[in-house]
Amino acid sequence: MNSTTGGPSSSDSLSRSLKINLDRILQGTGNSFDIKNRSFHKRGANGRKYAGAVLHADGLADARPLLQAIMGCQPGDEGDNIRGEDDFMTYLRESVLSDGSIEELTSFKRMFALLFSGYSIVLLDGVEKALGVDTIRLNARPVEEPNVQSVVRGPREGFTEVLTWNTSMLRRKIKNPNLWIESRVLGVQTGTMIAIAYVKGIVSEDVLKEVYARLDKIDIDGIFESNYIEEYIQDKQFTTFPTVFNTERPDVVAAQLLEGRVAILVDGTPFALVVPALFTQFFQSPEDYYQRSDFGTLIRMLRFLAFFLAILTPSLYIAVTTFQHELLPTTLLFNLASQREGVPFPAFLEALIMEVTFEILREASVRMPKTIGQSISIVGTLVIGQAAVEAGLVTAGMVIVVSITAISNFVMPAFNMGISARIQRFSLMALGASFGLYGVFLGIILLVVRLCSLKSFGVPYLSPFAPTRYGDQKDSLFRFPFPWMSRRPLSIPTPNRIRQRRIR
Amino acid sequence: MGSAVDRPDVLEEAEIKLNNSDDKKPLVSIRAFTILTMFYTVGTSILITPGGLNLHAKQDAWIACLFGIALDLALVWVFSVLGERYPDLTIIQYSRVLLGRWLGGAAGLLFSAFCYLLAALLVADLGYFLTTQVMSDTPIEALAVIFIAAVAYTARQGMRVYSLTAEMLFPWVTLLLVILLFPVFNKFDVQTLRPVFEFGYIPVAKGGASFSMLQEVAVLLVLYPFVSKGKGRRNGYLAGTAIGGAVLFSVTAGSEFVLGVELTANHVYPSYALAKNIRMGHMIERVEGLLMFIWVCSVFIKTVVTFHASVIGLNQTLGIRDSKLLIWPLAIGLFPVAMASYTNIVFAVNFVDKYWAAYAFPFIVLFPLLLLCLSFIRHGRRSVGYDRPPGRPS
Numbered sequence: 001m002n003s004t005t006g007g008p009s010s011s012d013s014l015s016r017s018l019k020i021n022l023d024r025i026l027q028g029t030g031n032s033f034d035i036k037n038r039s040f041h042k043r044g045a046n047g048r049k050y051a052g053a054v055l056h057a058d059g060l061a062d063a064r065p066l067l068q069a070i071m072g073c074q075p076g077d078e079g080d081n082i083r084g085e086d087d088f089m090t091y092l093r094e095s096v097l098s099d100g101s102i103e104e105l106t107s108f109k110r111m112f113a114l115l116f117s118g119y120s121i122v123l124l125d126g127v128e129k130a131l132g133v134d135t136i137r138l139n140a141r142p143v144e145e146p147n148v149q150s151v152v153r154g155p156r157e158g159f160t161e162v163l164t165w166n167t168s169m170l171r172r173k174i175k176n177p178n179l180w181i182e183s184r185v186l187g188v189q190t191g192t193m194i195a196i197a198y199v200k201g202i203v204s205e206d207v208l209k210e211v212y213a214r215l216d217k218i219d220i221d222g223i224f225e226s227n228y229i230e231e232y233i234q235d236k237q238f239t240t241f242p243t244v245f246n247t248e249r250p251d252v253v254a255a256q257l258l259e260g261r262v263a264i265l266v267d268g269t270p271f272a273l274v275v276p277a278l279f280t281q282f283f284q285s286p287e288d289y290y291q292r293s294d295f296g297t298l299i300r301m302l303r304f305l306a307f308f309l310a311i312l313t314p315s316l317y318i319a320v321t322t323f324q325h326e327l328l329p330t331t332l333l334f335n336l337a338s339q340r341e342g343v344p345f346p347a348f349l350e351a352l353i354m355e356v357t358f359e360i361l362r363e364a365s366v367r368m369p370k371t372i373g374q375s376i377s378i379v380g381t382l383v384i385g386q387a388a389v390e391a392g393l394v395t396a397g398m399v400i401v402v403s404i405t406a407i408s409n410f411v412m413p414a415f416n417m418g419i420s421a422r423i424q425r426f427s428l429m430a431l432g433a434s435f436g437l438y439g440v441f442l443g444i445i446l447l448v449v450r451l452c453s454l455k456s457f458g459v460p461y462l463s464p465f466a467p468t469r470y471g472d473q474k475d476s477l478f479r480f481p482f483p484w485m486s487r488r489p490l491s492i493p494t495p496n497r498i499r500q501r502r503i504r
Numbered sequence: 505m506g507s508a509v510d511r512p513d514v515l516e517e518a519e520i521k522l523n524n525s526d527d528k529k530p531l532v533s534i535r536a537f538t539i540l541t542m543f544y545t546v547g548t549s550i551l552i553t554p555g556g557l558n559l560h561a562k563q564d565a566w567i568a569c570l571f572g573i574a575l576d577l578a579l580v581w582v583f584s585v586l587g588e589r590y591p592d593l594t595i596i597q598y599s600r601v602l603l604g605r606w607l608g609g610a611a612g613l614l615f616s617a618f619c620y621l622l623a624a625l626l627v628a629d630l631g632y633f634l635t636t637q638v639m640s641d642t643p644i645e646a647l648a649v650i651f652i653a654a655v656a657y658t659a660r661q662g663m664r665v666y667s668l669t670a671e672m673l674f675p676w677v678t679l680l681l682v683i684l685l686f687p688v689f690n691k692f693d694v695q696t697l698r699p700v701f702e703f704g705y706i707p708v709a710k711g712g713a714s715f716s717m718l719q720e721v722a723v724l725l726v727l728y729p730f731v732s733k734g735k736g737r738r739n740g741y742l743a744g745t746a747i748g749g750a751v752l753f754s755v756t757a758g759s760e761f762v763l764g765v766e767l768t769a770n771h772v773y774p775s776y777a778l779a780k781n782i783r784m785g786h787m788i789e790r791v792e793g794l795l796m797f798i799w800v801c802s803v804f805i806k807t808v809v810t811f812h813a814s815v816i817g818l819n820q821t822l823g824i825r826d827s828k829l830l831i832w833p834l835a836i837g838l839f840p841v842a843m844a845s846y847t848n849i850v851f852a853v854n855f856v857d858k859y860w861a862a863y864a865f866p867f868i869v870l871f872p873l874l875l876l877c878l879s880f881i882r883h884g885r886r887s888v889g890y891d892r893p894p895g896r897p898s
Contacts, residue, residue: 323639324793329786435650436639437793441800442654445673452668453661466672467533 012107018125022053024108025121034058035115038067042088044075050088051125060118062137069096070122085126092122093131101134113191138162143169146248146270149413154290158248163193163267166250170197170263173254178202184215186229190222193267194229197253202260204493207276210457211262226266226273233264233275235455240420243456245277252286260494276457278491280464280476282414283307288479296479304477306411309404310421311447314355315432315440317401318347323436339395348433350394354402355425357384362406463491530732534740536667537731539674540809541724541744545576546751547806548629549718551773551799554756556857558769560711563697565765569756571712573749579869580721580745584738586876587728589883595725595872596820602878609821611871616817618867619723620834623811624841627651630803631842632849637776638796648842655804656835659812660828663730666808673801680798681751683791684775687782688758696761717861721745722868726813772853775799811838 015021022037029035039053054070056063073096075082082088093102105111105121106129115121118136143165146158159166167181178200185191196215198208214233223229230244231237247253248270253263256274264273283303288296320327321336328336343350361384365376385403389396405425412418424447431439454461464472469490474480486502488494532540557565557572590598596615600608630651631644639647658666701708724741731737759774762781768774776799779792815830824830846852 320793326790327793431650435642435647437796438634438638438647438800439650441797442650442804444797445669445801445804446654446657448672449658449661449665449669452672453665460668462668462672466536466668468535468671 012109014106014108014111014128014130016126016128018051018053018123021123021130022055025055025111025115028108028112036063038063040067040070042070042073042075044082044088048082050075050085053123054120055115055123056120056135057115057118059139060116060137061120061135063120063135066097066099066120066122066133066135069098085124089122089124089127089129089131092124097122097131097133099133099135103132105130105132113185116191117193140165148415149247149249149252149285151285151287151290154286155249155251157250159250159265159270159272161268161270163195163265166265166270166272167195167197169250170254170257173250174199174257179257186215186218187220187223190224192223194223195265197257197263197265198261199257202258202488202494202496203262204260204495207260207457207493208262211264211275215264223266223268225269226264226271229264229266230273233273235457239450239454240423241279241451241454241461242282242414242416242420243277243454243461245274245281245414246271246416247274248272249286255286255289258499259488260492260496276459276492277461278456278459278463279451279461282412282417285413293479293481297477300479301477303411303413306408307417307421310408310412310418311424311428312440312444313401313405313408314351314425315428315443316437317398318351318429319432319436319440321347321397322433336395336397339397342392343395344392345394346433347398348429350398351401351429352426354384354388354394354398355405355429358402358406359422459491459493464489531663531730532667532727533732534734534736536671537727537737538740538744538747539670540667540727540805541721541741542674542748542751543670543677543802543805544724544809545719545721545745545748546802547719548626548803549715549752550755550775550802551629551633552853552856553715553718553752554759554768554774555771557711557715557756558760558765558774559857560714561708562703562769563699563760563765564701564703564708565711565760565768566697566753566757567700568708568711569715569753571708572715573746573753575712575716576719576721576745576749577742579716580742582876583722583725583872584728584741586872586879587725587741588738589876589879590729591733592729594727594729594816594820595722595875596817598879599871599875600821602875602882612817612821615867615871616814616821618864619726619810619814619817620838621841621845622720622723622864623655623807623814624838624845626803626807626810627655627838627842628846628852630799630807632846632852633773633776633799636849637773638793645839645843648839651804651807652835652838652842655807655811655838656831658804658808659815659835660831663727663812666805666812670805673805677798677801680795681754683782684779684795684798685754685758686784687778688754688761691761693761696764714857714861717864717868718856719745719748720810720864720868722872723810723813725872726816727809772849811835 015024026035026037034057035055036058037053037055039051042050042052044050052070054063054067070092073092075088075091082091093104103114103119105114111121111130111132114132118134118138119132120135122131122133124130140162141160143157143160145156149158157169159169170181171179176199179197180200181195181197183193183195186194194215196211211233215229218229218232220228220232226246230246234243236243245256253265253272253274257263261274261276264275266272283300285299285303288300291299321340325333340347345353361376361380365373368376385399388394389399409418409421412421428440428443428447431443433439435442448462451462452460452466460467463469464476471487471490474485475489483500483503486500487497488499490497553569554565557568561568586595590601593601596612599611599615602608603611627648631648634647635642635644658669721741728737728741731740755775755778759768759771759778762778763771763774767777771777776792776796779795780790782791782795783789811834815834816827818824818830818834819827846855
């Protein structure tokens, strides 16, 4: 570990000499300009002189109150109690510094870790210890409304990039000593703090053990987003379906914790991970629970419908127009046939062109500067839609198919499930183009087989549909009223099954 | 007991606990096994049996169908007695226990070969159905290749996965079956069924017997030890067969009502013709393309189970530990066998109608019955465990 601190001495512990310690810190950080050093001298009652220094990282910490306190103190008043450097340090810690969290440091490694997370370091000549004082001043994005997973009715706060703020939001939701939050430091270079939150007594010990086992295996250079962890802990690497849930909403995480899940929060990203994740979970929006249950149920069914549309529409269209014409009403068939007459490409190629064009449009609209957003809608609606049809490149029917696919895709509350639908669509399109409805059906069956083979932390992914759990149907395709949901989901293992008293 | 029955989730929880606590977790739950059995019974039978039954028994086809289902259930009951006597063993394993190493091994090998051939015939059945009814321009080889590839992939995922798949597909297939049988209700006419027993009992009995040879439920004895144990396993086996039988009965009776006896007998795939007759106002008509999902699903699951049974059988007979080793080689072999088994559709219809029952009888009735008799002679009335757990396929 010394290689990371870069000090001249091989030992990691602090020296008695202030100069050696200071040199080592400043050289260890390559004399970086943002490490500020302020030395001070104080005179004790018996004429003794104490030399010290305060170090902090500029922009991360606000050392001014700390310095004011040290400069303003009068050690002479306490007189005889201070007989040496060690006593002076105790005096500083106990009587002078007013900051909340103070830690005694003996190792450089820990000192650097604190220094870079916004602590100020107080060094004293003649002492082998240092004080780490919590002077964190965060220049972070304030708590804002989550802009990816938004709701009409419901809490408007979302996670931020600061881990401690995020955990505090969880604490505020679950005021219960059983909410346990453990921390880990991951990333050899970045030393990123992550927090593992769960409700003791509700979470299954097996799942928790599995989470820790998988986290322990991580050996990674740096972590900048929770996906870095997700890719290490997910059950299967090669599947388009997400087996780890992510959310930027504290209310969602809190609700999931109460169902026996485990949340992993990562410093520096507002997206928290939740495991185990079920397929149905990706179709649930917090809105379902904040609106009345009948509305929640209907909306949820709409989402499943949209998922099927997003995956199946182009392939079914290709299959029907290429092979199974008889499925269409006669008049519609004539219309489509007359449209297709002027189009040079087979339906599959046509669909492929349009789908890829749309994917390009969407990707462009995500990445491009907001100021030129106007132009993309013109390109999208006029050029791709109308002009392509008029130019005879694609049929009008195909434009409708692509539009419904695209819109359906955005209904998914979980963005990563939408991505999965986008990818699966193309393989089904190929099957539909070569084998008609038979190909599409075989593709659907294989998709189901694939979904059935997935597990998330030991929980079958398609639960509660396969394996069927009747008790869980209350909160998967449907959303029953809260008084009826007297038990926690059966699909998620938990030692505490009873959620609330059953109403009679 | 009474209070627990009122609360299905408590029971469910107990079942989950049971399944999770044991180290030797059963791969298939009882519910999944029931559904698997149901799909297995429906299999290809849903396509071809109404025609065969009507050909033999004319307007008494429905009675013949009932008789066949009764025969099926009786057989399944006997099979489950056999299965429960060796709760941890497949039919391949206890044939070795009962018949000795060499004779039993040979019998097991023959049974596996039967399963393999049956899987190939199922592939060919679906292929001929598709090429004659749905996609006349597509070569049957192409359809068979992707089907076999899908079957092999699924079998490789293991028993747990494909039993879950059956469970997932069950509600959808049920929905489509309801749509298929919808037009039957307003065409119900008792006159179609008269006169009852016009040609006596013999053709009815013959039709029923040859019908019951098409379900091949004995193959499920290979899966039986991997189902979670308990009384429900046996009931699931029976219930699955009964539900599957009910589906076959409705489709047989339905085609008789809607299409009439003559037409049903002349159609190779009467249930598909039945689907063509669906018409609700001018909104829903000609949906047979979508209803094809039923046949693709049931044939797919039946093929997966049969193919996997042959792989398990071969593995256990030859003592191969790696359960996945043989899957792809055998799957590749399935293609030429399937293509060679039927020369054309006429041959296929003729074969299923005339020779299949006689060919399958020794494997799916005689062999298990022989084992059961031997078992009573060798082991008396008690059930027999085995000193080592069966080779878990996945």
